[in-house]
Amino acid sequence: MNFASQRVAKPYFIGALALFAGQIIFGLIAGMQYLDGSFLFPAFPFSVIRTVHTNLLIVWLLMAFMGAAYYIVPEEAQTELHSPRLALLTFWVFLIAGVLTILGYLFVPYSQLAAMTGNAILPTMGRGYLEQPLPTKIGIVLVALSLLFNVTMTLAKGRKTSLNIVLVAGLWGLALLFLPAFYFPVDTVKASYSWWWVVHGWVEGDWELILSALLGFILVRMTGVDREIIEKWMYIIIAMTLISGIIGIGHHYYYTGAPEYWIWLGSIFSAMEPVPFLMLVVFAVRMLISRRHEYPNHAALLWAIGTPVMAFLGAGFWGFMITLAPVQYYTHGTNFTAAHGHLAFFGAYAMVSLSIISYAMPHLRGRMANSLRAQRWEMTGFWIMVISMFVIALALTGAGIVTVFLQRMGEHPISFMGVQYQERVFFWIREVAGFTFFSGLVAYLTSFFVGGDPVAAHGATVPRGR
Amino acid sequence: MQQTFTKAMARNIFLGGAAFFLIIYLVLTVDSWRQIPIRDHASQMSPAAERGKYLMDSNNCIGCHTINGEGAYYAPELGNVYTRRGPDFIKAWIKAQPIGGYRQMPHFNFSDKDLDDITAYLQWVSRINTNHWPPNIQG
Numbered sequence: 212m213n214f215a216s217q218r219v220a221k222p223y224f225i226g227a228l229a230l231f232a233g234q235i236i237f238g239l240i241a242g243m244q245y246l247d248g249s250f251l252f253p254a255f256p257f258s259v260i261r262t263v264h265t266n267l268l269i270v271w272l273l274m275a276f277m278g279a280a281y282y283i284v285p286e287e288a289q290t291e292l293h294s295p296r297l298a299l300l301t302f303w304v305f306l307i308a309g310v311l312t313i314l315g316y317l318f319v320p321y322s323q324l325a326a327m328t329g330n331a332i333l334p335t336m337g338r339g340y341l342e343q344p345l346p347t348k349i350g351i352v353l354v355a356l357s358l359l360f361n362v363t364m365t366l367a368k369g370r371k372t373s374l375n376i377v378l379v380a381g382l383w384g385l386a387l388l389f390l391p392a393f394y395f396p397v398d399t400v401k402a403s404y405s406w407w408w409v410v411h412g413w414v415e416g417d418w419e420l421i422l423s424a425l426l427g428f429i430l431v432r433m434t435g436v437d438r439e440i441i442e443k444w445m446y447i448i449i450a451m452t453l454i455s456g457i458i459g460i461g462h463h464y465y466y467t468g469a470p471e472y473w474i475w476l477g478s479i480f481s482a483m484e485p486v487p488f489l490m491l492v493v494f495a496v497r498m499l500i501s502r503r504h505e506y507p508n509h510a511a512l513l514w515a516i517g518t519p520v521m522a523f524l525g526a527g528f529w530g531f532m533i534t535l536a537p538v539q540y541y542t543h544g545t546n547f548t549a550a551h552g553h554l555a556f557f558g559a560y561a562m563v564s565l566s567i568i569s570y571a572m573p574h575l576r577g578r579m580a581n582s583l584r585a586q587r588w589e590m591t592g593f594w595i596m597v598i599s600m601f602v603i604a605l606a607l608t609g610a611g612i613v614t615v616f617l618q619r620m621g622e623h624p625i626s627f628m629g630v631q632y633q634e635r636v637f638f639w640i641r642e643v644a645g646f647t648f649f650s651g652l653v654a655y656l657t658s659f660f661v662g663g664d665p666v667a668a669h670g671a672t673v674p675r676g677r
Numbered sequence: 678m679q680q681t682f683t684k685a686m687a688r689n690i691f692l693g694g695a696a697f698f699l700i701i702y703l704v705l706t707v708d709s710w711r712q713i714p715i716r717d718h719a720s721q722m723s724p725a726a727e728r729g730k731y732l733m734d735s736n737n738c739i740g741c742h743t744i745n746g747e748g749a750y751y752a753p754e755l756g757n758v759y760t761r762r763g764p765d766f767i768k769a770w771i772k773a774q775p776i777g778g779y780r781q782m783p784h785f786n787f788s789d790k791d792l793d794d795i796t797a798y799l800q801w802v803s804r805i806n807t808n809h810w811p812p813n814i815q816g
Contacts, residue, residue, distance in 0.1 A: 244751075244780075244781075245751065245780075248777075248778065248779055248780040248781035249777070249781055252775070252781045252783075253775060253781070253783050253784070256740075256741075256781070256782075256783045257740070257741050257749075257751050257752075257780070257781075258737045258738075258740025258741045258749070258751075258783075259737075259740070261740055261741075261749055261751070262737065262740055321735065321736055321737040321740075322732075322735045322736045322785075325735040326735075330735060331731075334731060334734065334735075336734060336735060336737075337733070337734025337735055337736070337737055337738070337739065338734070338739070339739060339747065339748060339749070342737060342740075373684065373688065395734075397722065397727050397730060398713065398714065398717065398719050398722070399717065399730065399744070399745075399802060399805070400713045400716065400717045400805060401710070401713055403745065403747060404706075404709065404713070406747075439684055442684055443682075443683070443684040443687045446684065446687035446688045446690070446691045447687045447690070447691075449691055450687065450690045450691035450694050450695070453691070453694055453695040453698060453699075454694040454695075454698060457695070457698040457699055457701075457702050458698055458701065458702060458705075460702070464709075465808060465810070466745060466746055466807045466808055466810030466811075467745045467746065467747065467807060468713060468716055468717050468745065468805040468806060468807055469709055469712075469713065469716075470708070470709050470712045470713075470716070471808060472705075473709075474808065476705070540810060540812060541812060543746040543810065543811075544743045544745075544746030544747065544748075544750065544754060544811075544816075545750060546750050548750075549750055618815050618816075619811070619812045619813065619815075620812070624812075624813045624814075624815040625815065626753070626815055627752075627753035627754065627815060627816060628753065628778075628779060628780065631779065631780070632779050
């Protein structure tokens, strides 16, 4: 850490991890309700628990991205952050608004929340991931504007590296792609079509730019490889992301009422979407092999190699399995999609957030790397969480396959609820894996409180990319 | 490789590729916007159906259900529920909740008019041209 103002990243990272823990707890509750509908019902129906689960995910990822930006942008620009006080104020505004929104979901019936917050004037509520009441959505825009102002001013007065430009551009894209959340046409097909501008635009487009920049940054720092090489890889990867991903949005348009040509366009282009993730794996492995020195934070190295691998599996491989139109005809709207969603969100965006936190938090706490004992706790947490999430994805895939065969195919298709009941073994496996995931999270969080002597670099100079 | 393929070239592929496909997407979207109202019979969406849609959104129905495969996978597909169950069953079902069972649906305090509006919307949704999805009546 070279600049005092980078310290504002710390509350963002801590806040993100706290909300991450909350997300997992609500995931466990939702998983339980899959098995027993009377659990916490009617006080907290499934729709409420699920909304809290997914909204906490989005808020903690955004918080981690923001923390990453406040940490990286000054260091890359070689100058102090434009306004650390604004960044800190923004953190508290974001956290309080986020917590109030979650409490609103939990303790106010959704229709009443809509009535209280002016949803009738400008309807925006009732779409997946975008359930937030209007004031929260406006708050998200204001928080994003504050972040963009701060990092753009910092970038403008400092060194303009490709990594930094892509990161800041990615954050601009993130904010711009949120704006369709305010456009909710009455025409259901148009509403679905434009909903994907936000959701696909984020997770299969813009966020991959942010992911590549974040991963590129920590690889520059940890491997000491010439940044020209790393930035070239980054550009090629994000080029492939958008070349495949922009028209690849068509894989959401097959069966929702959009024109038929999306069946062809969506299949062809989205089939290429795993390519940038595969390149990300090759990139990370090659950079680590050609590293110039040993980096003492082995946990961060593990996250940095684990992220592209899991992102490729979850976003690339699992996404590919359900992306071709003839396959999706049977898998659309089943737990196959939920399997892909879980493994992709965790493997790509949760893990890249945990990677940057793993790299930056020791610096923010005044050391190169945590003690070996703390690192062992962190790496134990890594393996338990990764394996558990993989089992969750396998279980949900099993449920999805059963739905395909019993409900979607055959002479005498069975009703939705009849099939769900027959799948309950998979929902049990998912729930058990959810609990092991939680134990991994506890091990991970414990690593922050395990003492011991911090590890210094092995007599080498402090690694620094050029 | 380093000499023949530079970072600037990689950046230009990124910028050019993104711009090229963004323009194609915009053109296709303009065309889709022309076709969608025909495919979903937008002109036949009555004021009752519009109110029904608002009720479904502001009660977060897709927090459990799917509509044309989009939403949550906790409860049955609603895109074709009108053809699967018919309006009278849908209204009686919503009124009777919660009735227990493997999954639970909350009780919503809908008036009879609300229920008429919701079924009007579900009828409109069931007629959208979704390229023959879902594969069968079970959704």
